[in-house]
Amino acid sequence: GQQVMQIPQYQHVQEGEDFTTYCNSSTTLSNIQWYKQRPGGHPVFLIQLVKSGEVKKQKRLTFQYREEKKNSSLHITATQTTDVGTYFCAGQGAAGNKLTFGGGTRVLVKP
Amino acid sequence: DAGVTQSPTHLIKTRGQQVTLRCSPKSGHDTVSWYQQALGQGPQFIFQYYEEEERQRGNFPDRFSGHQFPNYSSELNVNALLLGDSALYLCASSLVGTQYFGPGTRLLVL
Numbered sequence A: 001g002q003q004v005m006q007i008p009q010y011q012h013v014q015e016g017e018d019f020t021t022y023c024n025s026s027t028t029l030s031n032i033q034w035y036k037q038r039p040g041g042h043p044v045f046l047i048q049l050v051k052s053g054e055v056k057k058q059k060r061l062t063f064q065y066r067e068e069k070k071n072s073s074l075h076i077t078a079t080q081t082t083d084v085g086t087y088f089c090a091g092q093g094a095a096g097n098k099l100t101f102g103g104g105t106r107v108l109v110k111p
Numbered sequence B: 001d002a003g004v005t006q007s008p009t010h011l012i013k014t015r016g017q018q019v020t021l022r023c024s025p026k027s028g029h030d031t032v033s034w035y036q037q038a039l040g041q042g043p044q045f046i047f048q049y050y051e052e053e054e055r056q057r058g059n060f061p062d063r064f065s066g067h068q069f070p071n072y073s074s075e076l077n078v079n080a081l082l083l084g085d086s087a088l089y090l091c092a093s094s095l096v097g098t099q100y101f102g103p104g105t106r107l108l109v110l
Helices: none
Strands: A004-007 A010-014 A019-025 A031-037 A044-049 A055-058 A061-065 A071-076 A085-092 A105-110 B005-007 B010-013 B019-024 B031-037 B044-050 B053-057 B064-068 B074-078 B087-094 B105-109
Touching: A004 A085, A010 A019, A019 A031, A019 A085, A019 A105, A031 A071, A044 A055, A044 A061, A071 A085, B005 B087, B010 B019, B019 B087, B019 B105, B031 B074, B044 B064, B074 B087
Parallel strands: A010 A105, B010 B105
Antiparallel strands: A004 A019, A019 A071, A031 A044, A031 A085, A055 A061, A061 A071, A085 A105, B005 B019, B019 B074, B031 B044, B031 B087, B044 B053, B064 B074, B087 B105
């Protein structure tokens, strides 16, 4: 079955630095969705990527969907303490179907 | 406009008992999906309901069952609870693609 993997599992970042987390699927996807989950909270939708090669930005967050539609990345610039949480990518084999989540990247920010 | 709501927020049960969790989707959404999230892991898909029928199912045993009502709200039932069923149970509603999650129900099985 479809598998989604994320690296790294943990990311310790100094406040103000940049970092990137990667998402890799075992199969071609219809779309990839990114979520953020704060400690004790629930996944909150960030963005959906649909088109091959697509790049979307949300303030300090840049999301990219690779050409082969199996891989994606999230790059955060000038990390802030508010960025603490776990970032999940989730793939859909077909629009509207189940989401297959990666294991998440847990981000800790050192002030 | 209320988002996805779930009840109860927390629940403690003992092994062998049965539990029912409830979910009200975001206004205008007709599809409800349920996920189980164990501590430190990503959510795992249980099943999805659309037009009151189970449309897709993940790798969960028959002890996990569900229902969707005409108003699109949904229930998740788990029978014969095991210790390993302790988790955060998330409901997500959608119209086409993007799924929006509720706050979840934290279930502890003792």
